[in-house]
Amino acid sequence: MQFAFTEEQALIREAVREFVAEHGASMRERAAIETERGYDESTWAALVEMGWTALPFADRHGGAGLGNVELAIVQQELGRRLVPSPFFASACLAGRAIENAGTEEQCRAMLPGLGNGKQIGALALTGLHGRAGLDAIGAELRREGDVLWQVWHEIAGRLE
Numbered sequence: 001m002q003f004a005f006t007e008e009q010a011l012i013r014e015a016v017r018e019f020v021a022e023h024g025a026s027m028r029e030r031a032a033i034e035t036e037r038g039y040d041e042s043t044w045a046a047l048v049e050m051g052w053t054a055l056p057f058a059d060r061h062g063g064a065g066l067g068n069v070e071l072a073i074v075q076q077e078l079g080r081r082l083v084p085s086p087f088f089a090s091a092c093l094a095g096r097a098i099e100n101a102g103t104e105e106q107c108r109a110m111l112p113g114l115g116n117g118k119q120i121g122a123l124a125l126t127g128l129h130g131r132a133g134l135d136a137i138g139a140e141l142r143r144e145g146d147v148l149w150q151v152w153h154e155i156a157g158r159l160e
Helices: 007-023 026-033 041-049 068-080 087-101 104-115
Strands: 138-144 147-153
Touching (some): 068 087
Antiparallel strands (some): 138 147
16 A cells, blocks of 8 residues: 555645645735635636646546545645635535536536636535425435445425
């Protein structure tokens, strides 16, 4: 088992460190947070241009075909200087959810736009019937043979 970064991962880390050293000035970040979007659009465009938003997606979806370790490297370095951007919400949460749970058609429709920065994604979870709020979501344990399943469902209507 190897616990050291590969040469490619070390290069990614160094590139992101250099990027945040240039784009992550404290005053610039504070000003970006105060904007309507909450991040600096030129920094986001540069981050997209570096290809980091496409890192985790398969080649067939316009990505680099890398994985969670590379995403973690980028996140760690962006977090080191608190660079505000939609990277985590878009590439890490929404993009990975689509790639892992979406159909091939959904992946083809959405992942290229997330990877090239033309779209920004977010992940939202609701109850079974699309209702928001904690009261609408619940869990139940169900045994099927020797397997115990945790099933998430909407509580409303089940407590009648």
